[in-house]
Amino acid sequence: MAVERVHRGFGRNYSGFIKIFSRLSYLLFSAGADFSRLLLDGLRIGPSSRVLDVGCGVGNLIADIQKKADSANPGAALFAVDRSWEMIKIARSRLSAGPRRVYFVACDALNLPFKPESFDISFTVLFLHHLMPEPKIRVLSECRSALKNNGTIVLMDMDKPDSIIGMVLAFSRRHIPMISSNCELGLEHFFKAAGLRAKWHMKKLGIFSYYRLEKL
Numbered sequence: 045m046a047v048e049r050v051h052r053g054f055g056r057n058y059s060g061f062i063k064i065f066s067r068l069s070y071l072l073f074s075a076g077a078d079f080s081r082l083l084l085d086g087l088r089i090g091p092s093s094r095v096l097d098v099g100c101g102v103g104n105l106i107a108d109i110q111k112k113a114d115s116a117n118p119g120a121a122l123f124a125v126d127r128s129w130e131m132i133k134i135a136r137s138r139l140s141a142g143p144r145r146v147y148f149v150a151c152d153a154l155n156l157p158f159k160p161e162s163f164d165i166s167f168t169v170l171f172l173h174h175l176m177p178e179p180k181i182r183v184l185s186e187c188r189s190a191l192k193n194n195g196t197i198v199l200m201d202m203d204k205p206d207s208i209i210g211m212v213l214a215f216s217r218r219h220i221p222m223i224s225s226n227c228e229l230g231l232e233h234f235f236k237a238a239g240l241r242a243k244w245h246m247k248k249l250g251i252f253s254y255y256r257l258e259k260l
């Protein structure tokens with residue numbers, strides 16, 4: 045897998061590099077705002093909430109979710125999924141030694157190993173642009189099925205551009221089908237096909253979309 049090849053290439057410095065790189069990229073994706081705040085503000089994590097982060101990568105977001113949940117409700121259960129053990133190892137090392145345990149699952153997000161209607165909130169952040177069009181819909185359908193009926197999916201990724209900066213960024217990535225499909229078809233195309241609709245939407249730099257979705 046590409047991630048593991050890069051990891052071997054960088055050797056021991058990889059973990060430090062990727063942590064810094066991912067935080068710096070968050071500054072771009074949020075146009076200088078606090079990325080995790082854009083994703084988490086206003087979301088209620090209650091005492092019995094169950095929260096899922098799909099494609100958790102190096103765990104920036106799940107670490108911030110842990111902080112939010114710990115200060116609000118130490119009873120909530122947090123789950124993070126990635127198909128790469130390397131990513132999960134790094135993500136695990138980010139977590140604070142608090143009361144909360146985060147349950148990591150190494151699996152393919154195209155087949156999530158959770159019962160239907162298990163989660164109150166599910167995050168799919170900077171993940172869909174790693175997939176071809178059909179798998180994007182499949183992952184969103186899996187998230188939908190694992191979501192409680194009144195639950196929320198937080199989706200953040202590159203979208204159809206509607207600004208000059210957005211168009212330049214999309215043009216620069218046009219040779220990568222996993223990304224160009226986001227920019228040409230738009231995220232709405234994928235989440236509608238998965239039986240979801242937007243209840244809130246915001247865009248940064250005319251290309252990075254932040255959605256809160258619910259079941260249709």
Ligand SMILES: C[S@@+](CC[C@H](N)C(=O)[O-])C[C@H]1O[C@@H](n2cnc3c(N)ncnc32)[C@H](O)[C@@H]1O
Nearest residue numbers: 099100101105126127128131152153169170174
């Ligand atoms: C850009 S990273 C995710 C970033 C992370 N959500 C964050 O907010 O920092 C994309 C991750 O998706 C994972 N991934 C790619 N394809 C996957 C699949 N089919 N199932 C699960 N994880 C996958 C990769 O291993 C990688 O860690």
